[in-house]
Amino acid sequence: MSDEELVLDIPEIDEQHQTFHEMMSKIGQLVPDMYKPMDDDQVDDVVDALYDLREFALLHFRTEEDYMSEVDYPELEQQKSEHERFLTDLTRMEAELMNGSAIPAIKVYNFLNDWYRDHVRNLDKPFGEFYSKN
Ligand SMILES: [Fe+2]
Numbered sequence: 001m002s003d004e005e006l007v008l009d010i011p012e013i014d015e016q017h018q019t020f021h022e023m024m025s026k027i028g029q030l031v032p033d034m035y036k037p038m039d040d041d042q043v044d045d046v047v048d049a050l051y052d053l054r055e056f057a058l059l060h061f062r063t064e065e066d067y068m069s070e071v072d073y074p075e076l077e078q079q080k081s082e083h084e085r086f087l088t089d090l091t092r093m094e095a096e097l098m099n100g101s102a103i104p105a106i107k108v109y110n111f112l113n114d115w116y117r118d119h120v121r122n123l124d125k126p127f128g129e130f131y132s133k134n
């Protein structure tokens with residue numbers, strides 16, 4: 001994650017975003033042809049990777065929300081509900097995969113990547129600016 005626009009200048013959070021990004025990229029690498037429906041082994045690998053990503057996301061969201069409540073960040077509730085929405089969508093995607101829907105890996109990857117970039121740019125980054133002034 002080299003994009004300047006995604007850096008908050010809060011080292012602990014930036015490191016976690018970096019890790020999140022690496023875990024996401026790993027999912028992209030599990031499946032050589034991301035546009036084809038996955039076979040059973042690939043689905044198992046992706047489901048395992050999503051499980052790890054969820055665990056890490058929980059830690060990250062807790063960390064971020066702690067930083068926010070520490071400085072009475074006015075957008076904390078919006079952050080909480082967006083974090084919650086991500087976890088709900090992630091659960092839905094895991095369930096679809098486990099129920100045998102023929103989802104290509106690219107759909108999983110795009111879901112993660114779109115959420116991540118959009119969330120960090122539009123919600124986390126403004127917090128970085130707020131935090132530096134408080
Ligand atoms: Fe966030």
Ligand SMILES: [Fe+2]
Nearest residue numbers: 017064120124
């Ligand atoms: Fe974040």
